[in-house]
Amino acid sequence: MTAPLPVAVPPLRLQNVYLVSERPGELHHFYATALGLPLKFRDEDRWIQYQLGNASVSLACRDEAAPATSGAVLVLEVDDFTGAPERITAAGGQVLGLRDMGTHGAVLSLRDPEGHVVQLFKRASAAKP
Secondary structure, eight states: OOOOOOOOOOOSOOOEEEEEOSOHHHHHHHHHHTSOOOEEEEETTTEEEEEETTEEEEEEOGGGSOTTOOOOOEEEEESOOTTHHHHHHHTTOEEEEEEEOGGGOEEEEEEOTTOOEEEEEEOOOOOOO
16 A cells, blocks of 8 residues: 655745747737736846736746646636727737626636637626615
């Protein structure tokens, strides 16, 4: 019989999520303009980092990424979707659709100009008595 694995200590917090990009410098325009992410740090076009609450969202060139990295879906919480579809398409992205999840809220799915899937999540309004 093998000994049970020790219980893992949970992580402290989400520190960063990054997308591997072929052209981070060009993609920066989309994330700053269409999604309004505030720039925190930039190492030329190698690493572009945005502050989002207590975590970061970043764009990384292949040289800065972990080996064999592929795919991630950023889910960003927003107050509403007003103007988002127009900003997304004007900045070179594509709106994929809106999914109403009832009491959970709604998700607006999109692709950035490089093809990464991103979702904007809006909580459902509190039920009125």
